[in-house]
Amino acid sequence: MSVATHDDAHAHDHHDHGPAKGFMRWVTTTNHKDIGTLYLITGLIMFFVGGAMALVIRAELFEPGLQYVDPHFFNQMTTLHALIMVFGAVMPAFAGLANWMIPMMIGAPDMALPRMNNWSFWLLPFSFVMLASTLFMDGGAAAAGWTLYPPLVLQTGNALPFTVFTVHMLGMSSIMAAINIIVTVFNMRAPGMTMMKLPLFVWTWVITAFLLIAVMPVFAGAVTMLLTDKFFGTSFFNAAGGGDPVLYQHLFWFFGHPEVYILILPSFGIISSIIPTFSRKPLFGYASMVYATSAIGFLSFIVWAHHQYTVGMPIAGELYFTYATMLIAVPTGVKVFNWLATMWKGAMTFETPMLFAIAFVVLFTMGGFTGLMMSISPADLQYHDTYFIVAHFHYVLVPGAVFALFAAAYYWLPKWTGHMYDERLGQLHFWLTTISVNICFFPQHFVGLAGMPRRIPDYAVQFAEFNAMSSVGAFVFGFSQLIFAYVIYKAIQGGEKATSEVWEGAEAHGLEWHLSSPPPYHSWTEAPPKEIISDLH
Amino acid sequence: MDNKELQKANARLVWRIVAIAVLMFGLGFAIAPYYDAVCSYFGISGRVNEASSEQTMQVDASREISVEFVSVVNGQMPLKFRAETSKLKVNPGQYYTVNYYAENTSDKKLVGRAVPSISPAWLSAFLKKAECFCFSEQEFEPHKERKMPVRFVIDPAVQADAKEMTLSYTFFDITEKSQTIKN
Ligand code: HEM
Ligand SMILES: [Cu+2]
Numbered sequence: 001m002s003v004a005t006h007d008d009a010h011a012h013d014h015h016d017h018g019p020a021k022g023f024m025r026w027v028t029t030t031n032h033k034d035i036g037t038l039y040l041i042t043g044l045i046m047f048f049v050g051g052a053m054a055l056v057i058r059a060e061l062f063e064p065g066l067q068y069v070d071p072h073f074f075n076q077m078t079t080l081h082a083l084i085m086v087f088g089a090v091m092p093a094f095a096g097l098a099n100w101m102i103p104m105m106i107g108a109p110d111m112a113l114p115r116m117n118n119w120s121f122w123l124l125p126f127s128f129v130m131l132a133s134t135l136f137m138d139g140g141a142a143a144a145g146w147t148l149y150p151p152l153v154l155q156t157g158n159a160l161p162f163t164v165f166t167v168h169m170l171g172m173s174s175i176m177a178a179i180n181i182i183v184t185v186f187n188m189r190a191p192g193m194t195m196m197k198l199p200l201f202v203w204t205w206v207i208t209a210f211l212l213i214a215v216m217p218v219f220a221g222a223v224t225m226l227l228t229d230k231f232f233g234t235s236f237f238n239a240a241g242g243g244d245p246v247l248y249q250h251l252f253w254f255f256g257h258p259e260v261y262i263l264i265l266p267s268f269g270i271i272s273s274i275i276p277t278f279s280r281k282p283l284f285g286y287a288s289m290v291y292a293t294s295a296i297g298f299l300s301f302i303v304w305a306h307h308q309y310t311v312g313m314p315i316a317g318e319l320y321f322t323y324a325t326m327l328i329a330v331p332t333g334v335k336v337f338n339w340l341a342t343m344w345k346g347a348m349t350f351e352t353p354m355l356f357a358i359a360f361v362v363l364f365t366m367g368g369f370t371g372l373m374m375s376i377s378p379a380d381l382q383y384h385d386t387y388f389i390v391a392h393f394h395y396v397l398v399p400g401a402v403f404a405l406f407a408a409a410y411y412w413l414p415k416w417t418g419h420m421y422d423e424r425l426g427q428l429h430f431w432l433t434t435i436s437v438n439i440c441f442f443p444q445h446f447v448g449l450a451g452m453p454r455r456i457p458d459y460a461v462q463f464a465e466f467n468a469m470s471s472v473g474a475f476v477f478g479f480s481q482l483i484f485a486y487v488i489y490k491a492i493q494g495g496e497k498a499t500s501e502v503w504e505g506a507e508a509h510g511l512e513w514h515l516s517s518p519p520p521y522h523s524w525t526e527a528p529p530k531e532i533i534s535d536l537h
Numbered sequence: 538m539d540n541k542e543l544q545k546a547n548a549r550l551v552w553r554i555v556a557i558a559v560l561m562f563g564l565g566f567a568i569a570p571y572y573d574a575v576c577s578y579f580g581i582s583g584r585v586n587e588a589s590s591e592q593t594m595q596v597d598a599s600r601e602i603s604v605e606f607v608s609v610v611n612g613q614m615p616l617k618f619r620a621e622t623s624k625l626k627v628n629p630g631q632y633y634t635v636n637y638y639a640e641n642t643s644d645k646k647l648v649g650r651a652v653p654s655i656s657p658a659w660l661s662a663f664l665k666k667a668e669c670f671c672f673s674e675q676e677f678e679p680h681k682e683r684k685m686p687v688r689f690v691i692d693p694a695v696q697a698d699a700k701e702m703t704l705s706y707t708f709f710d711i712t713e714k715s716q717t718i719k720n
Pocket of ligand 2: 256
């Protein structure tokens with residue numbers, strides 16, 4: 001970040017060095033790289049905030065019994081941990097990558113709507129301050145889980161309206177980011193950059209943006225109904241007034257299931273960029289990747305009630321949602337096989353981004369398998385609301401989405417800063433993270449199958465050993481991330497100069513590698529030569 | 538494309554996307570009434586809210602279905618609520634009356650609403666009520682008990698493998714709500 005500042009200050013002498021101006025630069029910026037940086041840093045900070053909450057949870061669960069926190073606070077931690085990780089860490093980090101990379105990848109000078117871009121970022125810090133402040137309100141923060149199910153969530157004290165407004169603001173921010181991305185990709189591509197030439201990262205983000213536009217408003221609507229039920233006497237979810245709390249669950253999961261794909265599709269794009277580079281081969285099955293991503297995007301709208309198997313549905317509904325959910329495994333499988341085929345007989349090297357990418361393929365697939373198990377409605381009666389599902393979604397989200405973000409950060413850090421990161425520390429970060437993430441989450445499959453419920457501060461002694469393991473893994477994982485923060489800091493400060501190509505042969509895989517490292521403040525002020533685009537693969 | 542044209546094209550696309558977002562927001566609200574309609578259309582809502590006029594039906598004495606009666610009070614409502622019998626064997630086509638009793642144990646007047654639920658849900662379409670306290674708000678004077686009858690019949694068209702069903706009522710306290718509406 002500071003490198004970008006210096007660079008810019010030298011390049012444009014109308015930028016002063018004075019601190020006020022230096023700060024105002026970030027407040028008023030409309031530059032896609034500045035905004036990308038802001039998003040990425042916010043994501044990293046919130047990753048540590050959410051992580052600290054996770055460690056509160058794991059400390060309490062280290063042993064059976066109530067040790068450190070009271071149950072109500074424990075529930076606030078599970079709720080805020082999830083909301084912050086989903087909306088504060090992973091989504092802003094992806095938005096940051098989109099801002100940084102999409103204009104560079106499609107040969108555009110900047111995003112299409114730079115002012116809106118500034119606004120969509122600056123909504124975030126305010127929403128997170130508001131969300132964090134609910135912890136200190138009468139009655140504490142929301143404690144009903146990130147799903148905010150009524151009637152439980154309606155027992156929240158003063159925090160309820162603030163939590164709802166946070167969701168509204170985050171929703172607006174995401175929708176604006178999504179609009180910007182769609183407009184940029186549709187209208188700002190360089191000549192010769194056809195849709196079927198777009199890097200997969202761009203494709204997956206376009207589909208993600210459509211998912212965001214379709215489902216964020218539904219979530220905003222559902223929480224608005226919570227608000228009017230609580231304060232204005234409506235009965236959307238209130239059985240006494242003729243409403244139905246199950247309606248909320250349908251609305252929530254109509255948003256919630258596409259949301260989990262919002263968290264994973266950009267990761268698919270990142271992995272599809274990294275594996276070809278380090279295998280020194282073109283991506284296997286580009287077109288099938290595009291179609292598979294679109295299929296996943298479409299299917300994600302019609303499987304939501306697999307989160308509600310135990311709530312009560314007619315048999316036909318249970319069957320339909322079972323089959324539809326299993327269907328998603330098909331395009332997902334296509335992607336996994338394509339990544340494997342890309343690596344097949346490639347001249348592979350194993351730098352940190354590639355290590356994270358390979359770990360992603362293996363561990364994400366394990367999460368997919370447990371998903372497949374849970375998609376079978378009669379079997380899910382056993383898994384639902386146990387630690388088994390906690391294991392499932394952490395496998396797809398941590399060694400899934402978060403690993404993809406690590407991989408992306410290492411992959412593009414030399415491009416962003418102009419310096420190679422410390423490879424030794426990167427590898428150390430990788431190994432500590434990969435080992436500890438499995439120690440943390442793998443045992444949760446076992447306690448879940450044995451019946452340990454989720455969102456509970458205390459448990460039967462039979463689960464003690466696995467929980468202790470899990471907590472140890474979590475703490476190692478948490479503290480290993482300090483290495484990551486340090487590696488980023490170090491690369492920003494200096495280090496071996498990166499070439500514009502950075503990775504051997506990368507020029508063939510994307511336009512961003514044709515710009516200098518670090519790239520100029522405005523990316524492609526002149527459209528890239530057509531020959532370069534037609535040579536990409 | 539020159540700059541002006543590009544900006545126009547961008548603006549057009551922005552408004553189209555905003556329209557989708559607004560539409561989806563509205564759809565969330567539109568779904569609320571629609572949801573009830575779909576559930577009752579498929580007979581999966583597990584509720585029967587409307588009275589059906591008493592009609593004579595062919596009584597099927599060869600079959601017996603056991604109906605259980607459940608009474609629940611939601612939250613902290615100070616109400617003692619019970620059914621006079623917990624179980625009744627009934628013949629399809631025959632009308633029966635079962636009394637529920639509720640006593641207000643507080644010093645204040647209460648207004649309650651009973652929400653019925655039938656399980657298994659797919660049998661709910663066959664349970665027809667001629668009379669029920671769940672059709673309207675119920676008022677309870679302090680420390681008084683009231684008798685509230687339910688008159689129902691099971692449609693003889695019910696499938697042959699239906700052997701047991703449960704009729705449950707949950708009382709919700711709406712005292713505050715009904716007062717704010719009246720004032
Ligand atoms: C093959 C693909 C997948 C299948 C078949 C699948 C299936 C399921 C099912 C059936 C549940 C509900 C379990 C229950 O509540 O009993 C579930 C929960 C969940 N899944 Fe997946 N899933 C898949 C992929 C993913 C991905 C890619 C993500 C995110 C990146 C994800 C995130 C989640 C989350 C967060 C929950 C828990 C939500 C909650 O109750 O809080 N899943 N999954
Ligand atoms: Cu799902």
